[in-house]
Amino acid sequence: MxxxxxxxxxxxxxxxxxxxxxxxxxxxxxGTRGLKRELIIQLETSALSPEKGEIIHYYAVNRWDEEDEFDEWAKPLVALSAEAERILGVTNGQLAHCRSTDSVSFDFFNFIKF
Known part of the structure; x- marks a missing residue:
């Protein structure tokens, strides 16, 4: 050699x-996730203001590892208004098949605390 x-x-x-x-x-x-983890987080609510709605879209991605990602929609307790559907680009029918906000938020918070 x-x-x-x-x-x-x-x-x-x-x-x-x-x-x-x-x-x-x-x-x-x-692995690489342990070396550097900076999350970009995006949350979307079911109403036009956070005070009147609940979080229905949970998204986070590690800017250093795009495979380290969480992206899930949740079923709101109260149906979206027609205006909210238009702005979000998602319908009540699509959200009807999603998990509850409590379930998704629990998994999301576990993901971001890593």
């Missing part, structure tokens, strides 16, 4: 061992 390649492999091995010895195992096991 080429001497340069052997030296490079030894340096890599030594670096990984040093990371492990400095409690880097948790970081290694977390």
């Amino acid at each position: 080429n001497d340069k390649l052997m030296q490079s492999q030894k340096r890599l091995h030594d670096s990984l061992f040093e990371l492990y010895m400095q409690d880097g195992l948790e970081l290694y096991l977390a």
Whole structure:
């Protein structure tokens, strides 16, 4: 085997061992998500003002890992007005098949606390 390649492999091995010895195992096991996580969060409500509606769309994505994403709509307790349907681009019929706001929000908060 080429001497340069052997030296490079030894340096890599030594670096990984040093990371492990400095409690880097948790970081290694977390993968790229453990290295950097900055979430972009978007929430949409069922009414034209937050005071009158509830959150029905929960969205978050890690700006460093697009596979680290949460995107789910929830069924509101009160049906959307025609104006809200037009603005949101979603209908009451589409939301009828979604999980409850309580269920979705529970999963969303677990996702963002990682």
